[in-house]
Amino acid sequence: MSGKVENIVWHNSSIAKIERHEKNKHQSFVLWFTGLSASGKSSVANALAHTLFEKGKQVYVLDGDNIRHGLNHDLGFNEQDRKENIRRIGEVSKLFIDSGQIVLTAFISPYREDRDSVRKIVEKDEFLEIYVKCSIEECEKRDPKGLYKKARNKEITQFTGISAPYEEPLEPEIVLDTEKFSIEQCVDQLIDALNAKHLI
Template sequence: MMEEKHITWHEGSVIKQDREKIKGHKGAVLWFTGLSGSGKSTIAAELENVLHAAGAHTYRLDGDNVRHGLNSDLGFSDGDRVENIRRVGEVSRLFVDAGLITLTAFISPFQKDREMVRSLFNEGEFIEIYVKASLEACEKRDPKGLYAKARKGKIHQFTGIDSPYEPPTAPHLVLDTEKLTIEEAVQLIVSYLQKHKYLKN
């Protein structure tokens, strides 16, 4: 029998809305999903530059970066991928509670995992952004040489090759990076944030 855990959530008198008021904008997570090489990290990094220059309080969580620390104990099995996304979701929830605009760039290939993360947030706090590019385009770009390694069998369980990617069914934004420049993609996101009152115009 599992030992009972005596754990209680301690609410403070300073709440998310108080933090947002100081920052001058809403807290939310922008969840970038797409194949490796689709442009997630590049768009998220440029968006962070633009938002920061505009005075917004941001933090960016990148798939490779968190595996250097927070998730350094995880591999790429289906189970580890679920845990990877779960942890990132929980960290993102803390950042959003702090009033930050949080940018996450993760392949997050499975719909059920993205729905799990979505369930952690209140209405309007989770913005799913599908960075769309064909497998052929991503393989042609292959900025890290990962597709080439996967094709040679040097990497296993690689999304798009021997592990599936499930595109979002109802994302808030779709950014087709075979048609959009990085600047155009970033502007579409900024316009969305302004239109929906996450940012002041």
């Protein structure tokens, strides 16, 4: 391991992040959507991405299921693999930020420590934790993929909220209550928050 580190040298980009900001006319950052399965993370993230794209912003969504089809196809759902899943996504998000883009991540990311570890690898104000708040009861009612039913029947183990823990954010930058508000209303709340922070 140490040999690998010793033989790797960081190469600075010929284009500075600030230059990308100036060209794109917006800051680059990650909105880290966290919440239970079926809380609405992907739906809100993709709706926001479309709105930002229509406004001429450089934006991309990293979705939990999609990432597990490729980059993280070798990971399972035990605690160690979940941590590695988030670590990798954090590093990918950092690259997107460096490229001047807005990155929206939709991952359950159940552990506070893992979410905080991503916050620490980017600069101040480049990480906004978005808690997509929705009760386990409502998520089970929605259950679009039938996962809660399988988890209750013990066909799926290590399922967040049922047989594995979810640690709610203690001080998220934004809370979206998807039981009270529609996807469109949540997007409006996010746009208002980003404007208030002068990020877009």
